[in-house]
Amino acid sequence: MAGQNFLFVPGPTNVPARIQRAMMVPMEDHRSPKFPQLTLEVIQGLKKVFKTEKGTPILFPSSGTGCWEAALTNCLNVGDKVLASRFGQFSHLWIDMCQRLGFEVELIDVEWGEGAPPDRYLAALEADKQHKIKAVLVCQNETATGVTSDVPAIRKAMDSVNHPALLFVDAVSALGSIDFRMDEWKVDVCVSGSQKGLMLPAGLGVTCVSEKALAARQTATHPRCYFDYLDMVKNNATGYFPYTPSIPMLYGLKEALITIEEEGLENILARHTYLAGGVRAAVMEGWGLKLCAKAPQWYSDTVSAILVPEGFDAAKVIARAYTRYNLSLGAGLSKVAGKVFRIGHLGDLNELMLMGAIAGAEMAMLDMGIPVEAGSGVAAASAFWRNNQVQARAAA
Numbered sequence: 001m002a003g004q005n006f007l008f009v010p011g012p013t014n015v016p017a018r019i020q021r022a023m024m025v026p027m028e029d030h031r032s033p034k035f036p037q038l039t040l041e042v043i044q045g046l047k048k049v050f051k052t053e054k055g056t057p058i059l060f061p062s063s064g065t066g067c068w069e070a071a072l073t074n075c076l077n078v079g080d081k082v083l084a085s086r087f088g089q090f091s092h093l094w095i096d097m098c099q100r101l102g103f104e105v106e107l108i109d110v111e112w113g114e115g116a117p118p119d120r121y122l123a124a125l126e127a128d129k130q131h132k133i134k135a136v137l138v139c140q141n142e143t144a145t146g147v148t149s150d151v152p153a154i155r156k157a158m159d160s161v162n163h164p165a166l167l168f169v170d171a172v173s174a175l176g177s178i179d180f181r182m183d184e185w186k187v188d189v190c191v192s193g194s195q196k197g198l199m200l201p202a203g204l205g206v207t208c209v210s211e212k213a214l215a216a217r218q219t220a221t222h223p224r225c226y227f228d229y230l231d232m233v234k235n236n237a238t239g240y241f242p243y244t245p246s247i248p249m250l251y252g253l254k255e256a257l258i259t260i261e262e263e264g265l266e267n268i269l270a271r272h273t274y275l276a277g278g279v280r281a282a283v284m285e286g287w288g289l290k291l292c293a294k295a296p297q298w299y300s301d302t303v304s305a306i307l308v309p310e311g312f313d314a315a316k317v318i319a320r321a322y323t324r325y326n327l328s329l330g331a332g333l334s335k336v337a338g339k340v341f342r343i344g345h346l347g348d349l350n351e352l353m354l355m356g357a358i359a360g361a362e363m364a365m366l367d368m369g370i371p372v373e374a375g376s377g378v379a380a381a382s383a384f385w386r387n388n389q390v391q392a393r394a395a396a
């Protein structure tokens with residue numbers, strides 16, 4: 001097919017050409033005296049993205065899912081209780097992993113389209129007088145429904161009852177595009193991956209652990225081996241890895257961190273808010289459709305899940321967009337399959353790239369008989385972006 005594919009799944013995201021080029025490297029000896037420079041540089045650079053001075057970034061050769069497993073197996077004992085909320089496919093999968101690894105999950109089930117409820121976390125923590133709950137899990141940005149949760153509010157709930165549990169946050173589709181603050185929010189493990197806000201291919205599990213999480217690792221007895229934090233931390237201290245790292249991914253990450261530094265993290269976060277505003281204008285004001293996210297407090301700045309009207313199949317819109325217009329939209333997962341299509345708006349993006357996604361989604365919906373007005377989404381996004389600008393954020 002002539003022209004380019006328009007990649008608007010919420011991960012993998014577009015990899016900028018300069019990062020692609022940075023990854024085209026000959027292989028080298030990962031035990032050489034020169035190698036530590038690269039390791040130490042990327043780990044240091046990641047601290048800024050996590051907003052941490054005390055935390056330790058760790059890179060596993062995995063996707064984000066591996067870092068979910070690392071958090072659980074490094075810090076907990078078999079059978080420990082964790083508190084978690086489920087409101088979409090990703091929060092569901094982390095809970096499913098907890099159960100498969102032998103943890104007991106105290107579940108806060110929430111309707112898909114809403115976020116993590118701080119009041120229900122508080123009630124569960126308050127009732128847990130004996131501190132049986134060892135970890136509190138939150139999915140900061142539920143990519144399946146386009147819902148962002150209030151992580152500081154969960155931390156506040158924990159603090160208000162002096163609960164000693166660890167706080168684990170899934171920031172896979174938030175880190176580097178929605179504000180995340182490791183130290184200020186006292187997060188113990190932040191789980192992320194390379195293929196979303198960091199603008200890289202999948203293949204690096206990007207995580208950060210607090211001093212408290214590393215202390216828990218010293219006594220936690222759940223079996224773990226490949227994903228052992230201590231093997232990593234020990235080797236990383238001198239710039240090496242306990243096993244062969246993906247060298248191109250590390251060079252790509254180095255370039256991604258330079259790219260982020262050049263634009264400025266706060267500017268990037270602000271750009272995501274601004275771009276998301278245009279997409280939401282297209283969906284709600286232009287097409288007259290609804291988001292899966294039920295209220296503005298939950299609207300995600302990195303992904304919008306768009307409900308197609310009753311009686312239509314969102315999967316057909318996605319298929320039409322791909323086969324006819326070379327546009328990749330995100331699928332509806334699990335409970336919302338057929339009901340939503342998703343536009344990912346994170347990473348290396350600008351207004352006109354997103355116009356491609358909006359125009360293409362609109363054409364595909366019209367082709368499937370969905371009664372949206374031709375040009376209405378594009379017009380609404382155009383008005384939004386022409387009348388707004390990236391709002392500078394104060395450095396956090």
Ligand SMILES: *Cc1c(COP(=O)(O)O)cnc(C)c1O
Nearest residue numbers: 063064065090141143172173193
């Ligand atoms: C993408 C994603 C994951 C899974 O990450 P993989 O890299 O595919 O393993 C987990 N949680 C959220 C919120 C995600 O968006």
